[in-house]
Amino acid sequence: MTETNADANPLMTERSEESFPQACTIVIFGGAGDLSKRKLIPALYNLALDGLLPTQFAVIGFAIDALSDEAFRDFARDGIERFSRRQIDEEEWREFAQHLFYQQGDFSEAADYAALKARAEEIEPHFGIGGSRLYYLAIPPSFIETCVFGLREGGLVAPADQDLPFTRLIVEKPIGRDLESARGVNRALQACFAEHQLYRIDHYLGKETVQNILAMRFGNAIFEPLWNSKHIDHVQITVAEAEGVGTRAGYFETAGALRDMVQNHILQLLSLVAMEPPWSMRADVIRDRRLDLLQCLRPMRRHEVDQHVVRAQYASGFFLGKNAPGYRREEGVASDSTTETFVALRLFIDNWRWAGVPIYIRTGKAMPKRVSEVAVQFKAVPHMLFNTDTDHPLEPNVLALRIQPDEGLALRIGTKLPGPKVKIYPVKMDFRYGSTFGDQSPEAYERLLLDVMAGDATLFMRDDAVEASWQWIQPILDAWAASGERWLPEYPAGSWGPIEADRLIHADGYDWRRL
Numbered sequence: 445m446t447e448t449n450a451d452a453n454p455l456m457t458e459r460s461e462e463s464f465p466q467a468c469t470i471v472i473f474g475g476a477g478d479l480s481k482r483k484l485i486p487a488l489y490n491l492a493l494d495g496l497l498p499t500q501f502a503v504i505g506f507a508i509d510a511l512s513d514e515a516f517r518d519f520a521r522d523g524i525e526r527f528s529r530r531q532i533d534e535e536e537w538r539e540f541a542q543h544l545f546y547q548q549g550d551f552s553e554a555a556d557y558a559a560l561k562a563r564a565e566e567i568e569p570h571f572g573i574g575g576s577r578l579y580y581l582a583i584p585p586s587f588i589e590t591c592v593f594g595l596r597e598g599g600l601v602a603p604a605d606q607d608l609p610f611t612r613l614i615v616e617k618p619i620g621r622d623l624e625s626a627r628g629v630n631r632a633l634q635a636c637f638a639e640h641q642l643y644r645i646d647h648y649l650g651k652e653t654v655q656n657i658l659a660m661r662f663g664n665a666i667f668e669p670l671w672n673s674k675h676i677d678h679v680q681i682t683v684a685e686a687e688g689v690g691t692r693a694g695y696f697e698t699a700g701a702l703r704d705m706v707q708n709h710i711l712q713l714l715s716l717v718a719m720e721p722p723w724s725m726r727a728d729v730i731r732d733r734r735l736d737l738l739q740c741l742r743p744m745r746r747h748e749v750d751q752h753v754v755r756a757q758y759a760s761g762f763f764l765g766k767n768a769p770g771y772r773r774e775e776g777v778a779s780d781s782t783t784e785t786f787v788a789l790r791l792f793i794d795n796w797r798w799a800g801v802p803i804y805i806r807t808g809k810a811m812p813k814r815v816s817e818v819a820v821q822f823k824a825v826p827h828m829l830f831n832t833d834t835d836h837p838l839e840p841n842v843l844a845l846r847i848q849p850d851e852g853l854a855l856r857i858g859t860k861l862p863g864p865k866v867k868i869y870p871v872k873m874d875f876r877y878g879s880t881f882g883d884q885s886p887e888a889y890e891r892l893l894l895d896v897m898a899g900d901a902t903l904f905m906r907d908d909a910v911e912a913s914w915q916w917i918q919p920i921l922d923a924w925a926a927s928g929e930r931w932l933p934e935y936p937a938g939s940w941g942p943i944e945a946d947r948l949i950h951a952d953g954y955d956w957r958r959l
């Protein structure tokens with residue numbers, strides 16, 4: 445690759461020398477699929493543009509589709525043109541494309557692993573790669589076990605205690621589809637790899653603003669003293685998507701919003717917002733604190749599920765000036781599907797810090813806009829001195845961490861309205877990443893791929909945390925399964941969810957935030 449301009453990139457400025465990306469081949473299982481095209485290849489291309497990839501690297505796409513190297517490069521270019529945060533630079537692209545290769549193979553065929561090994565061994569010497577490999581499983585979740593055993597049996601895994609060449613495995617979410625299957629996947633992973641070779645990815649942990657939750661909490665002295673049930677009234681987490689299910693119905697029909705978003709991204713977000721202070725930024729210390737938090741989530745008993753959880757599915761609606769189809773009319777969705785595309789819920793964290801503080805979560809597809817935020821609402825002042833005689837009672841302070849878009853954070857405070865009377869008016873102190881640091885924050889997958897190449901697992905999930913979050917989700921799945929395939933509440937595509945979700949939060953005297 446061309447000369448490095450790493451000094452200008454926030455991904456590199458804080459990296460110590462031993463945490464720089466190491467020479468390796470990146471083998472993308474499912475290389476011809478959607479994740480590879482939308483996220484992984486554009487992320488690698490942007491890392492190349494920034495001079496952050498080692499000169500010794502190669503990418504091999506491995507999947508069932510019959511593609512030549514050239515066809516794979518066209519596929520990659522199309523992905524970059526459509527989904528990259530930066531446009532194609534012809535000279536960079538020509539250089540980058542020379543590192544891309546494709547190997548056709550069936551995940552279930554032992555002979556195809558042998559062919560993959562031979563291909564990697566043929567390619568690597570051209571780039572001075574000494575056999576270190578990073579396998580990225582961008583595959584249907586049901587193939588995880590097949591692929592890890594295929595890798596081991598095919599002699600593609602380096603010994604765990606060997607520094608170089610190394611083998612690292614990235615596994616996409618969802619890990620399993622319930623507690624039992626997640627344990628099965630973890631057992632299979634551990635049968636073939638040591639824990640330090642495993643990187644269970646949750647791309648929300650790679651988002652700049654999600655990492656900023658820790659920076660904000662523990663890099664400032666003013667928040668942490670207030671970060672507890674004495675001062676916090678409640679927390680709302682919203683992850684809304686404007687798009688419907690798109691081309692991913694095949695997967696989504698087997699998952700639903702609870703498995704797709706809550707079990708992983710949202711519980712990980714919550715663990716950062718609510719965990720105890722770590723004593724160091726070391727990977728295992730942070731991961732221990734996140735695990736502790738997941739283990740304190742109050743278990744929901746099966747009969748409580750209807751009281752605390754609302755699921756719903758989008759129906760047809762009118763959105764962005766167009767008629768939008770309901771979920772059941774989307775391509776690949778069963779016409780009587782009961783898969784939820786929306787979940788709202790209330791949970792509690794049973795520890796000293798959070799005792800009695802309700803946490804409200806909502807996530808859904810086909811909502812009015814793409815917006816994710818964590819809003820922490822503080823308690824009302826203990827004695828009202830202002831606005832006592834008006835229709836505008838004092839509004840509580842809210843700290844809103846905006847994850848996307850328009851990343852940043854805003855603090856709502858009350859200030860005196862100019863004029864002869866003392867009236868308090870809510871205003872916002874607003875920090876925006878874009879206006880302060882420019883609009884070019886790296887994508888989560890850029891950060892995370894770089895971390896794996898450098899052997900840093902801080903932002904990845906450990907087996908115990910994956911299982912702890914399934915443990916909490918399981919009673920909800922069980923209650924839904926026991927209630928049978930039944931009618932789900934609906935919400936019009938392009939709306940904020942069903943009336944039942946409003947009732948859930950109104951029952952406690954609150955309202956969902958208007959976003």
Ligand SMILES: NC(=O)C1=CN([C@@H]2O[C@H](COP(=O)(O)OP(=O)(O)OC[C@H]3O[C@@H](n4cnc5c(N)ncnc54)[C@H](OP(=O)(O)O)[C@@H]3O)[C@@H](O)[C@H]2O)C=CC1
Pocket residue numbers: 473474475476477478479480482506507508509549550551552581582583584585616617618692695
């Ligand atoms: N797409 C996304 O935006 C995101 C995806 N993920 C996760 O990433 C993973 C991959 O998802 P996605 O890329 O959408 O899935 P896709 O189905 O688009 O890609 C899977 C790839 O694997 C290939 N494949 C399927 N079966 C075999 C087989 N037996 N042997 C060899 N190749 C096979 C597919 O080929 P063919 O198409 O011909 O079947 C396809 O190329 C999933 O775990 C998903 O949850 C996570 C976050 C976001």
Ligand SMILES: O=C1O[C@H](COP(=O)(O)O)[C@@H](O)[C@H](O)[C@H]1O
Pocket residue numbers: 685704
């Ligand atoms: O993992 C997933 O995440 C995306 C949302 O990711 P974002 O970075 O665009 O917020 C979601 O659309 C998809 O269903 C899910 O599998």
